[in-house]
Amino acid sequence: MSRSSYRSFATIAVMVALVAPASLSAQFGRLKKKVAERITGDTAPAAAAAPAASSSTGDPNAKARQDAWEHPVAISSSALDGFIKGLKVENAERAKYVASAPPASAMGRWNAYQATLAKCASDRAKDDSAQARFQRQMMTEAQAGHGENIQKYTDSMTAINKAAQDRNQRCNEVARPSLTEDDYKAVHAEEDKEEAAGAAAAGLSPFVYARLKVRVIAYTLMPTGWKPSGYSPDELKSIDARRAEIKPLLGRDFNSSGQRNPIGS
Numbered sequence: 732m733s734r735s736s737y738r739s740f741a742t743i744a745v746m747v748a749l750v751a752p753a754s755l756s757a758q759f760g761r762l763k764k765k766v767a768e769r770i771t772g773d774t775a776p777a778a779a780a781a782p783a784a785s786s787s788t789g790d791p792n793a794k795a796r797q798d799a800w801e802h803p804v805a806i807s808s809s810a811l812d813g814f815i816k817g818l819k820v821e822n823a824e825r826a827k828y829v830a831s832a833p834p835a836s837a838m839g840r841w842n843a844y845q846a847t848l849a850k851c852a853s854d855r856a857k858d859d860s861a862q863a864r865f866q867r868q869m870m871t872e873a874q875a876g877h878g879e880n881i882q883k884y885t886d887s888m889t890a891i892n893k894a895a896q897d898r899n900q901r902c903n904e905v906a907r908p909s910l911t912e913d914d915y916k917a918v919h920a921e922e923d924k925e926e927a928a929g930a931a932a933a934g935l936s937p938f939v940y941a942r943l944k945v946r947v948i949a950y951t952l953m954p955t956g957w958k959p960s961g962y963s964p965d966e967l968k969s970i971d972a973r974r975a976e977i978k979p980l981l982g983r984d985f986n987s988s989g990q991r992n993p994i995g996s
Contacts, residue, residue, distance in 0.1 A: 792938070799938035803946055806966040811973050814947055817933030817940055818980050824925040825984070825991075837914035838921075841994040844908050851902035858895050862888055910995050918994055945989030951977050952987045 804810055832838035865884045872880045930940035950959055950970050959967070970977070986992050 795936070796938050799936070799942045803942045804935070804939055806943065806947060806962070806969050808969055808972070810943060811947070811969060811977075813933035813935060814940075814943055815973070815977065815980065817929035817931075817935070818944070818977075820932040821925045821929035822980065822984075824928050828921055828925070837908070837910055837918055838994060840908040841910075844905065847905050848902070851898070851905070854898060855895070858891050861891055865891075908995070915993070915995075922991060947977065948981060948985050948989035949987055951981065952985070 829838060829842060832842060834840070834843065865888050869881050869884045872878070872884070926941060926944075927937050929944075930937040933940050933943075935943065946962070947970060950962065950967070951974055953959060984991055
């Protein structure tokens, strides 16, 4: 499955779990179960069948993964202490990975693409600012009766427009990197390392930490006015008390499924 497909399933699962009313729980139960299996990598139909699934699929982590999903650690102030510590370590590991990515790697190519787009946007903003400044100066000269001084500003604005047209053409021709399944696998493997480092810093097993992260981030990024399900009142109070501390750590890197946004998205 591609990274984008994986993230889509994750998003669906969390949204269903968070906002489905109790009256619709039976209707959505089967969908939630199927999507949860995709997210956790566990295809066991029920917890009771997990040992058999583990032996038949050859996945020794299936039971631990399913237990972490179905019986998440309670979200308390102390659990959030560990989560925040772990997320900071994850972010630090990601920053190192991004900074050291070889130019030919998937992350290196994506970084170069994003840097080019950022430079294009920055240059456009500078041009807009210069145009506005010249317009103000022209108005000042006109109001002062110095019409002879206006031409130089007009010439400058014409030059900016010409350079902007050339630049915009180049920017519009910047090719978005083409990422393969192998590229996504390489990035996913790195994300697993980052998450393992975060789990170690939090003092939790990787599966327990991953489940905690999904729940905390999903609620933190929930749109205003949405009413979550699957959380106790004390858990919501704990997250609300630390929301101002948690949200800056997410930046634009995470989505409402509690997962890190994949490159190429």
